[in-house]
Amino acid sequence: MDKPTFTDNEREYLHLLGLLVQEYEDKHYPIADASLNNILVNLMEEHQTSIDDLRTVFESEQDFNALLTL
Template identity: 45%
Template sequence: MINKTGNKTLGTPKTYLELITSFPPRKITSEEELNRTQNIIDELLDQGNLTPDERDYLHLLGLVVSEYEDQNYPIRDIYGVELLKVLMAELNLQSTDLISIFENETILSDVIAGKQLLTIEHIEKISDFFHVEPSVFLRNV
C-alpha cells in the first residue's frame, strides 16, 4: 500500500517477521533515511493498539533513530542558572515568581545575570520548587 506522500505503508502486518521484511531496520546514515524511518514509526503510533510484535518492532526502530540523533544532534548538558532559565521558560514563570527562593530581587537578578553563583541553599529551594533532585543543578564532571 502507498500513502499520500508516496511512501510504502505497513498496512497491518501481524508478525515481527512481516514487519522486519516490510521495512528492514538498519543503521540510519542520512536525513532521508531518518525521515523514512520516522514515517514508519508515526504510522505504527497512529494505529493505536499495537500487538506485542509491533511494539517490539517500534522499539527497535526507536533505538535506530535514537542512535542517529545522538550522533548527529547531541544535546548539550545544562545545569545551574542555565537550567533554571530553561525551567522558568518551560513553566512560563517570571523572575518575580522565584523571589521567595532568593530572598530579594537583587540577588535573583544577579544570579540570573551570572553575576552571582547559586548557593547550596538556593539549589535546595529551587529543587523543592521544581520538584527535581538538587544534583540536576550541578555540573556533571
C-alpha cells in the same frame, strides 16, 4: 500508530525503530547536559519571571541563596 493493539512483531519493530532513531539523534544531534543554573534561567525567561519573583517562593533567604550558588 493508530491501531489499538499491536502484534508482538509490530511491537518489537517499533521498539527497534525507536532505538535506531535515538542512536541516530544522539550521534548527529547531541544535546549537551544543562547546568542547573541554565535550566533556572531558561525557566525564568519562559515564564517571564525575575529573580525577585523567585525569592517569594522560598521560606528563607538562606534557601534562596543556596539555589543561586548551585
